[in-house]
Amino acid sequence: MARPSKTPKNIILIGFMGSGKSSIARELSHTLGYPAVDTDGLIVERAGRPIREIFEQEGEDTFRDLESTTLRKLEESRPSRHIIATGGGVIGRPENCSILRRLGFVVWLVVSAEEIIKRTSKSRERPLLNNNDQRGTIDRLLLERHDLYRNTAHQAIETDGLTFPEITAGILESARYFFAG
Numbered sequence: 291m292a293r294p295s296k297t298p299k300n301i302i303l304i305g306f307m308g309s310g311k312s313s314i315a316r317e318l319s320h321t322l323g324y325p326a327v328d329t330d331g332l333i334v335e336r337a338g339r340p341i342r343e344i345f346e347q348e349g350e351d352t353f354r355d356l357e358s359t360t361l362r363k364l365e366e367s368r369p370s371r372h373i374i375a376t377g378g379g380v381i382g383r384p385e386n387c388s389i390l391r392r393l394g395f396v397v398w399l400v401v402s403a404e405e406i407i408k409r410t411s412k413s414r415e416r417p418l419l420n421n422n423d424q425r426g427t428i429d430r431l432l433l434e435r436h437d438l439y440r441n442t443a444h445q446a447i448e449t450d451g452l453t454f455p456e457i458t459a460g461i462l463e464s465a466r467y468f469f470a471g
């Protein structure tokens with residue numbers, strides 16, 4: 291897992307909806323004192339409306355274009371010592387995956403379908419899960435995305451049964467190793 295020279299010292303979190311990216315980003319930010327950035331948050335800022343509305347009014351393709359533009363701009367701003375949380379579908383475009391790997395140490399928070407259901411079923415803010423077959427949608431997307439997450443991440447962390455501080459400690463240990471390489 292050697293680090294290509296000059297990779298900035300950011301930690302990037304990828305993973306399915308409900309995998310805990312935002313919560314872990316907050317923990318890492320708190321522990322390291324690095325600012326946390328959330329690509330979904332940047333998209334909402336740029337668009338001036340919630341993700342649910344972007345999907346409803348303009349569709350998923352427009353959202354994906356905004357997501358790619360946001361990532362490009364984030365890379366242009368040359369962040370260093372940041373924690374970057376991403377939307378679950380960011381790995382759908384190869385150019386996004388290349389940017390993520392150039393930005394720093396990419397960690398995949400692996401989570402089971404059962405845990406995802408528990409964490410996402412009450413929210414209506416995730417347009418891809420706003421249907422009456424949430425479990426079927428989750429299973430299909432997990433299958434479609436599995437290799438994309440795996441190939442983009444420098445490190446995968448199984449999160450089921452672990453507390454956020456335990457996951458954070460694991461990430462910090464791997465990051466130290468990665469950045470020392």
Ligand code: S3P
Pocket residue numbers: 305306307308311330341376377378379380415416417418
């Ligand atoms: C999406 C995940 C969401 C958000 C959008 C699409 C996806 O982010 O980007 O609703 O395709 O998995 P979270 O993973 O933070 O829920």
